[in-house]
Amino acid sequence: MLTPKQVDRSITREVSELTGNGTGRGTPSAGPAAVTGCSMRLTSDSLHDLAGPVNQIRTLTDMLIKRNKGKLDDDAEVMFRFLQNSVERLDTLLAGLKTYMQAVGTREAYRLSDGNDCLADALASIRSSIEQQSARVTHEPLPPLYGDRRQITRVFANLVENGIKFRSERQPDVHISVTREEDFWVFAVRDNGMGLDPRHSERIFSMFKRINNQAGPGAGIGLAIAKQIVEEHGGRIWVESQLGSGAVFYFTLPTDETV
Numbered sequence: 001m002l003t004p005k006q007v008d009r010s011i012t013r014e015v016s017e018l019t020g021n022g023t024g025r026g027t028p029s030a031g032p033a034a035v036t037g038c039s040m041r042l043t044s045d046s047l048h049d050l051a052g053p054v055n056q057i058r059t060l061t062d063m064l065i066k067r068n069k070g071k072l073d074d075d076a077e078v079m080f081r082f083l084q085n086s087v088e089r090l091d092t093l094l095a096g097l098k099t100y101m102q103a104v105g106t107r108e109a110y111r112l113s114d115g116n117d118c119l120a121d122a123l124a125s126i127r128s129s130i131e132q133q134s135a136r137v138t139h140e141p142l143p144p145l146y147g148d149r150r151q152i153t154r155v156f157a158n159l160v161e162n163g164i165k166f167r168s169e170r171q172p173d174v175h176i177s178v179t180r181e182e183d184f185w186v187f188a189v190r191d192n193g194m195g196l197d198p199r200h201s202e203r204i205f206s207m208f209k210r211i212n213n214q215a216g217p218g219a220g221i222g223l224a225i226a227k228q229i230v231e232e233h234g235g236r237i238w239v240e241s242q243l244g245s246g247a248v249f250y251f252t253l254p255t256d257e258t259v
Contacts, residue, residue, distance in 0.1 A: 051094055058087045093208060100207070103154050103225045104232070113149040115142030119176065122156035126164075135164045135172035142178055143185055145253055151229040152253070156189075158222040159249050163191025168244070184235065184252040192246040201239050226251070 061083050065072075072080065119142060123130065130137060137160060145152055156176070163174040173192045178185055196204065205227040208220045230237045230251045241247035 051091075054087055054090045054094065058084070061087065097221075100221050100225055103151065104228045107232070108148045108150055110147050111149065112144050112146050113152070115145045115178075118142070118145060118149060118153045119156050121153045122160065125153070125157050126161045129161050129164050133164050133167060133172050135167075135174065137174045137176075139176035140178060142176070143180075143255075145185070146256065147233045147253065148229075152233070155226045155229050155251065158226045159189040159251075162222055162249070163189065163193050163247070166191075166193045168192060168194050168246070180255065181252075183255050185255055186250060186252050189249045189251075190246065191248075195241045195243045195245045195247050196239070197243050198241065201241070204239065205237065 061080060065080050065084075116139075119139060123137060129135070160174050160176070164172045170192055175190045177188045177190070179188075180186070205223045207224045226249075227237050230253070234254050235252035237249065237251040239247055239249050
């Protein structure tokens with residue numbers, strides 16, 4: 001009897017052969033920059049067009065399973081269930097792509113905003129996650145910030161929620177602090193979660209990437225969105241962490257209106 005992993009490996013192998021990557025080495029990932037360039041050319045209509053075939057596959061798969069209930073052998077059952085799970089994953093990825101486009105595809109006029117207000121809005125937007133996990137979120141007084149207020153708020157929300165989502169066995173505890181280094185504010189979002197292997201410190205900022213076999217809701221785009229927004233504002237973002245020891249996400253924003 002086939003297992004889902006065996007089916008997955010079989011499909012991956014066949015796709016690799018069809019795309020000329022049968023050596024296993026493959027081609028380099030396009031990375032977030034390429035995805036960003038692509039997202040600028042996508043529209044809500046094109047995403048709707050992409051969702052259409054996915055919905056058709058789901059409907060046809062469900063019909064085939066119902067019509068052949070009790071007639072499929074074990075291998076066929078596994079493959080159909082795998083197909084259903086794959087369609088659900090595609091749905092999640094399309095929803096993630098839509099969220100990415102909404103977050104970085106349009107930009108409001110840059111203006112000076114109270115950093116404390118941006119953080120307050122961010123925490124309000126993820127209140128359900130904070131309450132469900134009984135998370136504790138604290139912060140130092142934040143400076144005025146120049147940029148797209150909506151996008152800056154999204155950065156705070158994504159980083160805090162990341163610290164809550166990938167929690168350890170302890171109660172989630174996230175603290176936001178800030179220092180000034182020359183012409184930049186340097187923010188630190190520190191959590192007491194599961195942490196990560198330093199080898200993955202760049203990979204986690206790529207679209208749809210998960211590490212350490214992390215499972216959970218969402219498409220894996222929160223950090224990619226944060227990275228794109230920070231870089232568009234003239235800053236940079238990085239993480240320092242050890243597996244099992246929590247993580248500190250740093251990002252910088254200019255202190256003036258030169259961006």
